[in-house]
Amino acid sequence: MEFRTNQHGFSISTIGNERSVREALAKTRSALGDSGISDDLCSTVEIALAEALNNIAEHAYATTTPGPLEIAALLGPDGLEFNLRDRGNALPGLTLPEGKLPERDVPLDDLPEGGFGWFLLRNLAESLTYKRENGENCLTLVFAQK
Amino acid sequence: MDLQTTIHESINVITVNAERIDASVAIQFKDAMRAVTDDGPDHMVLDLGQVAFVDSSGLGAIVAAMKQMGKDRKLDLAALTPDVAKVFRLTRMDTVFDIHENVQQAAPRAAG
Numbered sequence: 509m510e511f512r513t514n515q516h517g518f519s520i521s522t523i524g525n526e527r528s529v530r531e532a533l534a535k536t537r538s539a540l541g542d543s544g545i546s547d548d549l550c551s552t553v554e555i556a557l558a559e560a561l562n563n564i565a566e567h568a569y570a571t572t573t574p575g576p577l578e579i580a581a582l583l584g585p586d587g588l589e590f591n592l593r594d595r596g597n598a599l600p601g602l603t604l605p606e607g608k609l610p611e612r613d614v615p616l617d618d619l620p621e622g623g624f625g626w627f628l629l630r631n632l633a634e635s636l637t638y639k640r641e642n643g644e645n646c647l648t649l650v651f652a653q654k
Numbered sequence: 655m656d657l658q659t660t661i662h663e664s665i666n667v668i669t670v671n672a673e674r675i676d677a678s679v680a681i682q683f684k685d686a687m688r689a690v691t692d693d694g695p696d697h698m699v700l701d702l703g704q705v706a707f708v709d710s711s712g713l714g715a716i717v718a719a720m721k722q723m724g725k726d727r728k729l730d731l732a733a734l735t736p737d738v739a740k741v742f743r744l745t746r747m748d749t750v751f752d753i754h755e756n757v758q759q760a761a762p763r764a765a766g
Contacts, residue, residue, distance in 0.1 A: 526678035551737040555744075558709040562677045612750055616725045621714035624745045628710060631744055 511535055517543075517581040517588075524569045524577035524594050529561040532579060543583055545653075553588060553651055556632040559625040560592055560647055568596025568645055585653065587634065592647045598640045604630075655682040659690050662761040666694050667732075669701040669757075675712030683712070687719035696727040699760040703733030708741050717747065728752075732760040 509522040509531050518539050522528040533554055540550045557579075564577055578593040599605070607626030612619060629636060629649070637648040656671040668690055675683050691698060700716065708716070720729040732754040734742065742748040754760035 526676075530674070530676060530678055547736070551740060554707065555709070555737065555741060558676065558707075562709060562711065566677065609746065612746060616721055619717050619721060619750060621718045621721070622710065624710035624713060628741070628744060 509535065511539075513539075517583040519581065520579040522577050522579075523574050524561075524564045524596060525574040526562070526565050528574075528577065529558070529565050532561060532577070533558055536579070536581065539581070540583075540588075545583070545588070549588070549651060549653065552632050553590070556629050556649060556651075557590060557592075559629050560590075560649060563625060564592065564594045564596060564645070568594050568598075570597065572596060587653050588651045590649045590651075592645075592649070594645050595643060596645060598645060599638060602638075602640055604636060604638050607631075655679055655686040657686050657690050659694075661694075664695050664697060665761040666690075666698045667701050667757055667761055668698060669703070670705050672705060674707045675705055675715060676707065676709045677711040680711040680715040684715045684718050684722075687715075688722055691719065691723050691727075691729070697730070698723070698728070699730045699732050699754070699757065701732050701757050701760075702735070702738055703757070705738055706735050708738050710741075710745075713741055713745060713747060717750070720751070730754060730760055732757045 512519050520532050520535060522532055537550055537554050575595045580591040582589040605626040607630040609627045610620030610623040633649040634652045635650040639646045658669045658671055660667045723729055730752040733756050
């Protein structure tokens with residue numbers, strides 16, 4: 509993993525697998541904390557980024573050897589912006605999944621064990637933008653500074 | 655995944671000795687939970703006091719751990735840290751479990 513700070517925030521270059529995701533999240537959390545971002549916003553960002561990055565490791569690179577994963581963080585006075593790039597498979601239909609909360613008022617055996625990821629992302633990020641360009645997935649997450 | 659079981663009268667308290675239950679350990683967690691819940695009392699409490707973070711895979715694995723105990727047995731949660739509580743609250747899965755402030759409250763005789 510390569511971590512670099514710049515005048516706007518920081519960037520991380522790594523590989524899109526689960527181990528690197530864990531490492532990238534830890535680095536992001538500590539970098540945000542060092543920048544004086546509140547604990548509440550730090551946790552919101554970490555929960556959302558965890559889902560976005562796990563999707564890359566588990567789905568974008570599901571059928572190929574995990575490739576590059578780039579995170580660019582822009583820390584502004586009004587908000588935080590994270591640009592995630594990978595070279596894995598595109599999102600189906602080239603659109604963001606709806607992210608409905610799974611039904612939980614069901615018998616024990618039917619309780620959901622997954623399907624929370626896009627719901628969390630849509631719920632926690634102020635905005636979410638997906639683009640496929642030059643063989644790359646580009647997901648942008650914006651969080652408002654409170 | 656390091657789980658430690660303490661028996662308090664008729665309740666087993668399972669303590670997760672890990673900082674994260676995430677995608678990279680979700681399957682190990684579920685398997686370890688199966689091993690420690692297979693036998694034992696009908697009422698168990700999962701002590702999450704050392705777990706600072708769960709992602710949706712970790713959340714799913716905790717739900718799976720409850721499901722694999724069967725409908726006649728009960729798995730409560732205790733000592734959720736702030737980020738973990740946030741994930742349960744946002745996904746409304748806090749309504750699926752009985753959640754206790756701490757282990758003492760979940761298993762009153764645990765304090766000794």
